[in-house]
Amino acid sequence: MRPVRIGILGLGTVGCGTVNVLGRNAEEITRRAGRKITVVQASIRDPGKTRGCAISGFALTQDPSQIVTNPEIDIVVELIGGLSPARELVLQAIAQGKHIVTANKALIAVHGNEIFAAAQDKGVMVAFEAAVAGGIPIIKAIREGLAGNRIDWLVGIINGTGNYILTEMFERKRPFAEVLADAQRLGYAEADPTLDVEGIDAAHKLTILASIAFGIPLQFDKAYTEGIRHISLADLQYAKELGYRIKHLAIARRSNGGVELRVHPTLIPERQLIASVDGVMNAVLVQGDALGPTLYYGAGAGAEPTASAVVADLVDVVRTLTTDPNNRVPHLAFQPNALSDLHILPMEQVHTSYYLRMQARDRPGVLAEVAQILASHGISIEAVVQKEPAEGEDSVPLIMLLHRVMEKHMNAALERIEALDSIEGKVMRLRVEALHKTWK
Numbered sequence: 001m002r003p004v005r006i007g008i009l010g011l012g013t014v015g016c017g018t019v020n021v022l023g024r025n026a027e028e029i030t031r032r033a034g035r036k037i038t039v040v041q042a043s044i045r046d047p048g049k050t051r052g053c054a055i056s057g058f059a060l061t062q063d064p065s066q067i068v069t070n071p072e073i074d075i076v077v078e079l080i081g082g083l084s085p086a087r088e089l090v091l092q093a094i095a096q097g098k099h100i101v102t103a104n105k106a107l108i109a110v111h112g113n114e115i116f117a118a119a120q121d122k123g124v125m126v127a128f129e130a131a132v133a134g135g136i137p138i139i140k141a142i143r144e145g146l147a148g149n150r151i152d153w154l155v156g157i158i159n160g161t162g163n164y165i166l167t168e169m170f171e172r173k174r175p176f177a178e179v180l181a182d183a184q185r186l187g188y189a190e191a192d193p194t195l196d197v198e199g200i201d202a203a204h205k206l207t208i209l210a211s212i213a214f215g216i217p218l219q220f221d222k223a224y225t226e227g228i229r230h231i232s233l234a235d236l237q238y239a240k241e242l243g244y245r246i247k248h249l250a251i252a253r254r255s256n257g258g259v260e261l262r263v264h265p266t267l268i269p270e271r272q273l274i275a276s277v278d279g280v281m282n283a284v285l286v287q288g289d290a291l292g293p294t295l296y297y298g299a300g301a302g303a304e305p306t307a308s309a310v311v312a313d314l315v316d317v318v319r320t321l322t323t324d325p326n327n328r329v330p331h332l333a334f335q336p337n338a339l340s341d342l343h344i345l346p347m348e349q350v351h352t353s354y355y356l357r358m359q360a361r362d363r364p365g366v367l368a369e370v371a372q373i374l375a376s377h378g379i380s381i382e383a384v385v386q387k388e389p390a391e392g393e394d395s396v397p398l399i400m401l402l403h404r405v406m407e408k409h410m411n412a413a414l415e416r417i418e419a420l421d422s423i424e425g426k427v428m429r430l431r432v433e434a435l436h437k438t439w440k
Contacts, residue, residue, distance in 0.1 A: 003036035004318045007067035008100075010080035011042045011060075012104055015131070016053035017303030018077065018310045023054070025182045029311065033318040037311075041067050043080075052303065068093035075317055077310060078102040087111050094118045094126075099321075101313040103130035103306055104173035107202040109220040112211075116331040122206065123325035127313035127400065132205040133158050133282045136298040137303030137312065140210050142286060143333040149288030151213040153253035155435060158205045160250040160280035160300045161189045161196035162228055166265075167278040170245070177230060187281055192233060199263035202250045209284070210252035212260055214342060215334035219261070221345035226264035235357060235428060238399050239267050242294040242355075242383065245275040258345040267355050267432040274435070285435065348408035353382070353401065353432035357423040360398040362389045367398065373420075377413040379405045395424055401432065 002307045003043060008015050019039060022029065030036045030164040039057065066075055068089050068427065076093040077101060080086055086107045090100055091114075100119070102108065108128050119126045123169050133156070133379070142151065161183055180197065183189035195201040203223040211218050227246050239246050248268040263265075268275050273295055277283040279424040282300025287293050298303035319329050330336060360366045371381060385399040416429050 003038040007073040017307030019053040098420040105131040107203040109207040112218040128307035134300040156284040159202040199225035206250040224262040224347040310319040356429040357428040
């Protein structure tokens with residue numbers, strides 16, 4: 001049986017990692033797939049660039065359209081990233097009857113509905129395990145391994161850059177700007193770190209996970225995102241004193257007849273396993289009704305960890321080349337005509353607990369004023385910590401943990417608290433989640 005021939009769009013870090021894994025593990029990959037997988041062509045932007053893989057065994061081109069129209073190629077591996085020209089090239093390849101493997105989370109989150117519809121019409125597969133959490137096989141776990149479960153919720157640390165920054169701030173007592181500069185120097189963060197530190201990258205990935213978990217269309221535009229730039233060393237320390245860690249968490253949850261889809265800094269109990277996921281590592285915690293909680297942990301980025309997922313997708317595609325297209329695993333886990341119309345809840349309708357830190361004037365009655373405002377909005381206090389004023393200061397940090405309440409009520413209360421003469425400046429507000437298995 002002839003080898004399956006692939007073309008790679010983009011021979012950067014992950015592209016070279018894929019070439020290396022395919023070469024080094026060729027024998028075992030062939031045994032698993034049932035056919036040899038051969039790279040026949042790859043596209044590059046800079047012919048003079050030094051690469052981390054041998055490029056002598058296949059043709060190179062600076063025109064990626066040559067790959068998607070090459071009749072000798074069975075599978076196109078898209079690793080160029082971004083929305084354009086990736087979208088156009090993938091749709092062109094599908095129109096040519098080629099299967100797709102991609103690591104492009106933004107492409108799937110934003111244009112996945114269109115791409116999957118086109119693939120279904122042409123009877124080809126689009127595999128995207130590497131788009132979420134690097135080498136962790138979380139897509140396959142939810143889509144296939146947990147197919148007998150009703151997924152209640154999932155949470156993830158799915159951006160290694162943000163997790164590295166918060167870990168370094170917590171462990172080394174270093175401020176955000178300083179750690180971010182180090183992350184850029186080490187290659188963990190881009191020159192423009194916006195996608196990572198503002199939660200956009202994690203929201204792309206969460207959109208994909210939520211669709212597979214709940215059987216809903218991809219709806220990235222409805223995901224709530226909040227970054228980590230405003231996290232201070234004081235907040236990390238106060239959270240620790242209260243028994244929590246702060247993580248940049250991606251959360252998808254069935255709630256109030258809809259789905260919560262949100263990324264934001266979150267206090268989680270330090271006893272939770274996911275609270276100990278540090279550095280650039282990723283983890284996803286999934287709660288199924290039959291199995292209960294399961295935690296998936298591993299490298300969320302890097303050349304060979306991501307290549308591991310790309311090659312696994314290639315093996316899956318090769319195994320199904322001769323099967324009936326109607327009997328393949330659906331792209332979003334549920335049959336296309338069975339996707340649900342569950343709506344994405346606006347953030348104002350989400351219920352959660354809260355951590356507040358405010359600078360309060362050191363005088364009698366301030367706590368009572370704040371408590372009265374909270375009570376008038378139906379918000380109860382779980383714990384209060386009041387620090388001693390610094391020498392020469394007439395204000396003190398006031399830290400509160402609040403019980404669960406709808407976000408819009410919290411917003412209204414904060415507006416009134418910040419208007420008090422006794423409160424200086426803005427109130428720092430972070431959300432708190434227990435992540436108990438019965439959290440619903």
